[in-house]
Structure formats: C-alpha cells, structure tokens
Amino acid sequence: MAWLTATYLIDAAPDEIEARASALAIEQSVECPLAAIGDQRVLHEIVGRVAGIEPAGDGRYRVDVGLAVETTGGEPAQLMNMIFGNCSLWEHVRFVDVTLPEPLLARFPGPRHGIAGIRALLDAPQRAMTSTAVKPQGLPVAELARLCKTFALGGVDIVKDDHGIANQTYSPFDERVRACQRAVLEAVETTGKPAFYAPSLSGTPRVLRERARLARDLGVRVVLVAPMLIGLPAFADLVDEFPEFVYLAHPSAAGGRIDPVLIFGKLFRLFGADAVIFTNYGGRFAYPRESCAALAAAARAPWGTLAPALPVPAGGMLLERVDELLEFYGDDTMMLIGGNLLIARDALLERTREYVAKVEGHGRTHVALHA
C-alpha cells in the first residue's frame, strides 16, 4: 500500500474545514457516498485520506490528502485526474503541492537533458544563459528569419518563436522553420558561437508529431511547447517520442487553480520540460517575488532521479534589470527578453549584443575586482 500526498489550500470557515477536506478526499478518489461502498478493500485501500489540516491564514487551510498510488495507474492523465480532477471545479480549492513516493516518481522520467544538457549544448558550463523571442506574429517568413539571424549574430543562445506563431498563412510552419533554422545556422558560421533556433510546436497530437518530425529532420535541437495548451498527456507523449529535443515549456493556458510554483516548478518538469518559462515578478504579470524564487528553486531542487530543469523568467523583462535578476536567480538561469530588444528596431543587433554582454559579463567585474 503506497500513498501519494496532494496538498491544497482550501477556503473555509473553521467549523467547515473538516467537512470540506473530507469531501475533497472522497471526491478525488471514490467519488460517491461511503455508504454506497460495501467492499472493505476499497474502503481501506482506495478511499482518499485527509492526512493533515493546518491553518494558512486569511480564512484558508493547508490540507494534505493521501491518495492511493494504485489509483493513478502510473499514467500522466490519470495522475492529473487523481490529484486535480473534479476538485478543480471548486472555487474554494487551490492545488499547491504534490509528493510522489519513489516508485511512482520513477514512472515519470522528467527532463531528458535538464540544466546540464542545455549547458553542454550551448557550450556554456557556468554562466547564465540568454534567450529571445522572434515576434510579432503576422510578419512574413523572410522577416522572421532576418530577426533570427540578427539575434544569433548578436550572440543569443536560444532564439525561439513567439508562442503565438503556429501555422498561419502569413508564416506557414514548414517554410518558417526551414528559413529560421537556416538563418541561425548562417549566423553561427559567422560568429563561431553555438546558437539554436527553437520553433514553437503546437497542434492536435497528430499534427504535433508531423511538425516535430519535420523540425527534427531540419536539424532543430530545441523546441518551444506550451504543455497546458496541447495538454500535459500530449506533452508527455511528445517528449517520449522525441527525446532528442530540448523542451522549453511555455506557460500559455496554464492559469487557473494550480499554484504557479507547483505547475511550473514541478509538474512541467515531471512531464519532461528541460526549461520552464514563467512570468517574472515586476513584469506584465504579477507573480510575487517569493513565488518566483520558490518556483526557480523547485525546478532545480533534487527530486528523485529527475534532472533539474532550467528556470527561464520572462514576460515584460527589461534589459536594465538583467543584473538585478541575475543576482536574484543566480547563474543556473536563462534570461528571456524579446520585446525589450525589438523596440530598438534598426539598432536591434547592437541592443542584442548589449543584452548578451550584460548576461555573460554578469559577476565578472566583481571577480576581477576581487582578484
């Protein structure tokens, strides 16, 4: 008998929290009145258990629920169903953490490359890394390719598609990936520094597979995928079928009642994300500073045999904040700055160089001064 623990924040008055916690444990396991269950094994080995209730302030409680590992079938979709299926429909419930016992955790291989694999690919053993986004969608392929080349000439490690770029008539997938991949390779020939184009992969599973094959055939090594948009189970399939890609996970469609620290810091990694893009504090999105720190720490923390995932803060990042952000996140981080480079328009190459110099030079002055 093995149990996993799912943790929720539940809004409740003191006299109703026990009932709410117990209702959640039943809803997430047998989903029927206990009076309807005659089977003793089910009562003892399948019904979810409230394992702890702690006040969490502001009329909320932190509730640990034990769920039988056997109920997950060791599968991605069913694991999600057990830990946050029906109870996602309750406005008073927020899903904040999950602890999986070793044999269950071992069913999910996690990142195939992780931080170490990305560092090896980029030939960047220690420094913080850079990425940027080619945008906006609507530009013709030649213009997207020109942006790719400029960014790579400027020294950016990973040049990704904006996540809104799919297979639109103005930049069809096939034509775009060919042109952008070629553009980055040309720049690499000039600079001699590794750089990688990461196309955005989306679509229904069948389309996704076709696009992944095409990208692989073109020599693409890094891809951008939004796991909640394509669905976590489809993401797990993709990673399994195309383990050679480094996966950058995008947060699109991931808003809801799963805590950002959990979804970006743990769940995406569990299902195979090598790097997780999340919205940085002080940008266009309002995650608190401490959530960002916790998220980055969770992505990198020891967790069974799962490789650490690389945190990628993003969303309205400013070149001027690079030093502050690297002080905050440390070197096992990839910066993602897009729009704030593009505003330079004709001076894009110079601004890109400035970005790369800032990130790669971070901390060096101090070292020199100390020496």
Added chain:
Amino acid sequence: MAWLTATYLIDAAPDEIEARASALAIEQSVECPLAAIGDQRVLHEIVGRVAGIEPAGDGRYRVDVGLAVETTGGEPAQLMNMIFGNCSLWEHVRFVDVTLPEPLLARFPGPRHGIAGIRALLDAPQRAMTSTAVKPQGLPVAELARLCKTFALGGVDIVKDDHGIANQTYSPFDERVRACQRAVLEAVETTGKPAFYAPSLSGTPRVLRERARLARDLGVRVVLVAPMLIGLPAFADLVDEFPEFVYLAHPSAAGGRIDPVLIFGKLFRLFGADAVIFTNYGGRFAYPRESCAALAAAARAPWGTLAPALPVPAGGMLLERVDELLEFYGDDTMMLIGGNLLIARDALLERTREYVAKVEGHGRTHVALHA
C-alpha cells in the same frame, strides 16, 4: 479581414480598466510593445482590438476583444492560445464568451451525433434520458460488470464508467471493457430495451488511440472523455479519428478561469462533445441555478451548423430531485445519477427501476390528467 470576438470579465478600478483591456488585447495577439512593431500590416490586421467595455458590477468590466481570425490558423490548439493563452495567467481575468465568424466556425465540425443522434441510438425520440456511473474505482472487474448489468436490467440508457476508472491493476482497461460491454449486451437481450456501456477513455494520445480502437472493436458506441484532462486538441483528434462514437464530455480538470457556461456549454461542443456532463446546482458543487440554465441553453442553441449537444446535469444528484430537475431542464436532457443509486446496495435493481420510471414517466401523469 475577419475578426473573432473573445469576451472577458476583468477586475479593475474605473481608472485602470482601459489600460487592462488594452494590455489584454496586445498580450493575446502580438505580445510585445507596439513600439517594437514597424510592419503596418501587423499593426492594422494582427494587433488585437478592444471592441467594447461595459461595467458588470462588483468592480468588474465585461470586455470584448477582437482577434484576427488569421492568427488562429483554423486549429484547435492555436484557437485556444489566441482566446485564452497568456491572459489565463492573470488572476484578474475570467474568460466568459467567444463569438466566431462563420468561416472559422465551419473549421470545427462540433458534435457528430448531438441530441438527435443520441435519441436515435437510444430509440428515445422525445423523453428525457437516463445515465448512471459504475463506481467506485477499486472494485474488481467482475463486480463492475455486475453493476453494469444491474443498471441495464433496470432500464438505464447509458451506463458509464466513473471517470476515475482508467487502466488500474484492479480493473485493467481491456478486461474491464470486454466484461462490462458483454454485461450490458446480456441485459439488453433480456429487456429488449437499448442500453449502452460507455467506458472512460483516458491516457496520452497514443494510449488513447489504442484504447479507442479496442473499444470500437468490442462494439462500444458511447465513450466518456474528459477533454481538459486529455487536452482539448487531443479531444479534437480523437473525435476526428473515431467519429462513430457518441462522446460524453466529463468536466474533470476543467476548473479555472474559464466560465462554466462557456467551457461546458460552448467549447466542449465546438470540439465535438455530443453530450456535456456538468455539475448541477444544489449538488456537491456550487454552480448557481442560472449558470446551469444558461449552460444547458448554450449547449442546445443554434450555432452555425453545429449540432446541439445534450446537457447532462450531475454531481450529487438525488433521485428525489428528478421531477424538479426535469421541470427545470426540460426533456432534451440526460440525468446522471450514480452514488444515489448505489447507496441502495442489495436493492440496486429496484432503485434503478424507480429512477428510470421517474425520468421516463415525467410529465406523463399530467398529460393523462389533462386528457
């Protein structure tokens, strides 16, 4: 130039709503500062547009945003990305409606069977319909099959797996579907009344396809799928590849910042759900009565050439409430009562018959009295 309209409820003070609405329109389209865009076509034909802002009470505004149809690429995942991708990450945003122009709507075939197809399958041209759930998970296959048979002998139209039943060691998919399908067919031979077993299909896309094939080979006609659990794009693929199934859509994992009326009443139908299970007012979940009415109305309403989908209220339904609920929802409805039948234990057959008699007899007495 065609535009779709996505509608959001945005929490904002009066002096910040215009900025928030405009930020949303940019986030959901070009996702960068307008100052970074030099291309006039992008500025005029791709950048999202705030089309209307109306106060909605309680510090909220109802905001219509026009998004270029071209940006969706006519694909399920990218449509979701455009209408509720990054903005899902904003706690102050709730996604409440979408209006698609005819040519875009025509890219999504919707229900293959819909209400009319389900009625034909069940040989129930006018009356309200019945369904129930085999549960709890953890029971051995023989017991699940026995429950299936009892329900079908009692006259229930559709006997579905509980959505927590996947491919666990205690009831492996293959063995379970064979046994349950056979059990229902045996009951049908006895009663002479059509009844259908609906297995729960879940898994990563590759697993899902294998299970769907097996179910089809066994003669299954109706399946249960949770679109938000497997992912809406995977659901769209499944419906496309297995159009012969009647799809009951389950709400698991669908909680978040998409309004229930929109997700269950419209989006599930758009992607192919023939019937939508939703949590009824006054049950274990707290949807307001008016949301339930709006949801059922939306599922059945004329919408391009999409067939109407069947509303299936569920979640802590009581036999005693059947008349009230049928008055409320009308005859184009399928009741779903599970646990409240199972509490009868040894008297399950009798209680099931009572359920079926109540639903099928609803309104008849009145007719007789008037005659």
